[in-house]
Amino acid sequence: MAERQRELTRTLLGAIFLGGLIVASLWILRPFVAAAIWATTIVVATWPVLLWFQARLWKRRWLAIAAMTAVLLLVFVVPLALAIGTVVLNADELLTWLKSMASFRMPTPPDWIARLPFIGSKLTLAWEQAAASGVEGLLSRAMPYAGRLTQWLASEAGNAGVLFMQFLLTLILTALMYASGEAAALVVLGFGRRLAGNRGENAVRLAGQAIRGVALGVVVTAVVQAALSGIGLGMAGIKFAGLLTAVVAFLCIAQIGPSPVLVPAVIWLYWSGETTWGTFLLVWSMVVVIMDNFLRPVLIKRGADLPLLLIFAGVVGGLLAFGLVGVFVGPVVLAVAYTLLRAWIDDDRLDP
Structure with a gap:
């Protein structure tokens, strides 16, 4: 009995020490x-x-x-x-x-x-x-928000x-x-294998596939949409097309899309009397806006064979939860959880 109590105490103290060491390491590396x-x-x-x-x-x-x-x-x-x-x-x-x-x-x-x-x-x-x-009235309405915007810009500049x-x-x-990519990959695969056998190793590989799939689907699609948006804006004669192209790139990576830039540009052309170029940019913008519905799924499937809804939920949810890095963290977490859940359910079906 005393031996069992000493063993339990040793195990408990070892777990506490190991947990404290992990927390301290993460705090240092924060x-x-x-x-x-x-x-x-x-x-x-x-x-x-x-x-x-x-x-x-x-x-x-x-x-x-x-x-x-x-x-x-x-x-x-x-x-x-x-x-x-x-x-x-x-x-x-x-x-x-x-x-x-x-x-x-x-x-x-x-x-x-x-x-x-x-x-x-x-x-x-x-x-x-x-x-x-008039402009004065619009400015007076915008003044309360301008103060908040100035404070935000000052904090971001810091x-x-x-x-x-x-x-x-x-x-x-x-x-x-x-x-040292190969050596690091072997270490991570070994950790996954030690943690959950072959399933752990497969989870690590799946995480890599999910990252690659999201990178292909999100980043490449954003680059293509930004490039086509810049071409359309330049051909239509919109001023500051280069600046707007950079804005479109960031909006597409953040999963907002190019519409906040392209729609006002189309309205401005019609408002200025440039009906022909306004119609051209309208048609061009419709193609650019809807192309991610076709291009992104194809690219994501090339990187990871996972349900598209799962990837989309991971991208949007990760973005809201963790910021821009969540675009990649969210799909990886959901992909690993989804695969482990499916393996657990399949094991139950295979049991006699």
């Missing part, structure tokens, strides 16, 4: 968790690309890592540089446009708006009120340095993981 998650996601999603570079760069891993780092810098820096460059090159025109807004007067609403079912009368009334109040350091840390961790 500043690096976000960067480590991003780096792991990038490495898993782009590992075939790294091997492609390595095969064509004399099988030198360090050359492939340098090439991948340059590509990642371009992917992250080019949209930001495009947006900043557009603002700088058109600073005088932007200032003139802002000054002209002070004397801007809204025209009367077109007759077809009043004929719209259900909402026509309300839209006409709102339009007439906005036209009567985080710009932290964001830049996180970006650099992510690049460094990504390069290190590229250098």
Whole structure:
């Protein structure tokens, strides 16, 4: 009896010590968790690309890592540089446009708006009120929100340095993981095997497939939609097309879509009397907006053979729960849970 009590005490103390050690380790590594998650996601999603570079760069891993780092810098820096460059090159025109807004007067609403079912009368009334109040009235209504927006921008500006350091840390961790990717994969597979046998190893492989599928489905679709949106905006003669293209890219990655940029652009063209270009951009925008319904499922299926509804719920739910990194964390968690649940149910069916 005494021996059993000593064994129970030893086991309990060992569990407490191990739990405390894990908590302390996570607390120490807390500043690096976000960067480590991003780096792991990038490495898993782009590992075939790294091997492609390595095969064509004399099988030198360090050359492939340098090439991948340059590509990642371009992917992250080019949209930001495009947006900043557009603002700088058109600073005088932007200032003139802002000054002209002070004397801007809204025209009367077109007759077809009043004929719209259900909402026509309300839209006409709102339009007439906005036209009567003018820019000054609209600004007075927006002033309470402008103060909140200014405070938010000030707080975000204070985080710009932290964001830049996180970006650099992510690049460094990504390069290190590229250098020892095979060894890290064996460690993770061994941990999964030790935890749950073959099912644990399969869960680890499934997590990698889910990350790759989401990267293909979400990121590639966002890049294609942003590029096509930029082409359409440029052909239609919309000002600051480069800046708007960068905005579309971020909106598509955040699963909002290009509509908040393309719809106002179409309305602006019709409002300015450019009916032909407005119709062109309207048709172009419809193609760009609905293409993700066809392109994203095909790309996700190439990366991971999982239900599309599961992936979509993981992307949206992860985004709301964890921010932008949740776009990848959410589908991985749901994919692993879904697979383990199916294996558990199948085991019950196989039992005599």
